[in-house]
Amino acid sequence: MTSAPSSDRIWTAALVVIGDEILSGRTPDKNIGQIASWLNVQGIRLKEVRVVADDPDAIGEAVNLLRVRNDYLFTTGGIGPTHDDITVDAIAAALGVAVEIHPQARAVLARYYETRGGLTDARLRMARVPAGASLIENRMSGAPGIRHGNIFIMAGVPHITAGMLESLTGTLEGGSPLLSAQVGCWVAESEIADLLGEIERAHEGCQIGSYPFFREGRTGANFVVRSTEQARLDRCVSDLVVGLEAVGYPVLVGGI
Numbered sequence: 001m002t003s004a005p006s007s008d009r010i011w012t013a014a015l016v017v018i019g020d021e022i023l024s025g026r027t028p029d030k031n032i033g034q035i036a037s038w039l040n041v042q043g044i045r046l047k048e049v050r051v052v053a054d055d056p057d058a059i060g061e062a063v064n065l066l067r068v069r070n071d072y073l074f075t076t077g078g079i080g081p082t083h084d085d086i087t088v089d090a091i092a093a094a095l096g097v098a099v100e101i102h103p104q105a106r107a108v109l110a111r112y113y114e115t116r117g118g119l120t121d122a123r124l125r126m127a128r129v130p131a132g133a134s135l136i137e138n139r140m141s142g143a144p145g146i147r148h149g150n151i152f153i154m155a156g157v158p159h160i161t162a163g164m165l166e167s168l169t170g171t172l173e174g175g176s177p178l179l180s181a182q183v184g185c186w187v188a189e190s191e192i193a194d195l196l197g198e199i200e201r202a203h204e205g206c207q208i209g210s211y212p213f214f215r216e217g218r219t220g221a222n223f224v225v226r227s228t229e230q231a232r233l234d235r236c237v238s239d240l241v242v243g244l245e246a247v248g249y250p251v252l253v254g255g256i
Contacts, residue, residue, distance in 0.1 A: 019053075182223065
């Protein structure tokens with residue numbers, strides 16, 4: 001069970017995206033966005049992301065660094081049935097534990113593949129875990145994800161990752177979800193940079209992000225206000241709208 005949210009405690013997570021196919025540009029990553037969004041609902045901030053090759057040393061280095069400076073570490077990719085799926089081995093080595101066949105994972109895979117050609121040696125690879133791990137349910141393709149301490153080892157296929165996240169929903173301790181609201185106007189952000197800073201400083205517990213764009217031959221920007229408290233968020237947005245319009249820039253609530 002999750003504990004009651006605490007506004008004073010900021011829970012953080014990191015993500016290691018694993019795969020040569022990501023770094024080569026062959027496969028676009030779709031997991032960063034969905035994991036970040038899911039974590040936010042759980043009251044956990046995604047603080048950093050690393051993309052690493054299918055290389056044991058690179059995986060191990062990233063895992064050992066990020067797991068100790070964040071509350072949670074997620075990895076995606078490299079837990080399939082083929083020879084180049086090395087994530088489990090690399091993480092086990094980084095943790096200094098053996099790799100073992102998880103009996104529950106073996107049973108799950110045996111049931112799943114009973115009418116699909118049986119549990120071959122290649123498929124059995126997906127039951128391998130770092131010793132001492134527990135499983136993350138996967139309703140999509142049988143092969144489970146893996147949890148070892150604060151590390152969550154998940155599939156790289158986005159819809160399978162989504163299913164694993166669903167299984168984890170409500171099970172991790174976190175704080176208050178980060179709320180956000182957006183406004184936009186046709187202005188070069190450099191013209192109102194001082195105003196943005198003043199408004200953010202005047203509203204404790206709020207952050208304002210500025211995202212400029214160029215469309216239809218015009219320069220504009222969307223401003224995203226974030227806070228864990230709705231009342232603070234509303235006050236900051238209100239003052240931002242008033243401030244922008246006071247210096248001659250009409251605002252579109254919701255963004256442009």
